[in-house]
Amino acid sequence: MHKTVKILVGVLFIAIAALFSLSAQGVQEKKASVAYFSGRVETVEWEDAKIAAFEAANPGIHIEHEFQKDASNVIKVKLASGEMPDLTTVVTQDFIDQGLYADLSDSEFWERIVPSVKALCTDLKTGKQFRIATNVTMGGLFYNKQLFAELGLSDAQTWDHFIANLETVKKARPDIDPIFPGRKRFLDPWPFDGNSGLTV
Helix, strand or coil: CCCCCEECCHHHHHHHHHHCCCCCCCCCCEEEEEEEEEECCCHHHHHHHHHHHHHHHHEEEEEEECCCCCCHHHHHHHHHHHCCCCCCCCCCCCCHHHHCCCCCCCHHHHHCCCHHHHCCCCCCCCCCCCCCCCCCCCCCEECCCHHHHCCCCCCCHHHHHEEEHHHHHHHHHHCCCCCCCCCCCCCCCCCCEEECCCCC
């Protein structure tokens, strides 16, 4: 497996299931080893748990999970030395252009994936899918409706309107921050709160 020409990028259990769908055709006598290279620190424990469950259900397959904080640079060294992982969370347009990733466009699992997520996984140059989303997140802004009502503010529909709201809050209530990262001070009076740490 380690000398595979293409790299699969994406969700571990989905990609592996697709990768080993032929295991029932007589290749179970040897234990297969899959090199999985990740740079997502926030999912290491989750992935290890999924790998353990997958290996328990598929004793003929071993997953070698390697995590690196500097994954984007480490994978370049691996590729240069011929140590290409079979699966990775690292994807770049340059690698796609070089043909290093497997084309997953015709995979059956896309039927089970939300179309908008598939669109996010589609390469703009080729219209093909070379990766699978490992997670989907949302972000947004919460605002203090009571404070908005007191100051006569409305939901911003443009960037200028948004900035004007911030300035109004700052001028009328200099004792509070007009915007701050999510969950920073949930008990403080807050006009805006950037969910998931997003700020503008």
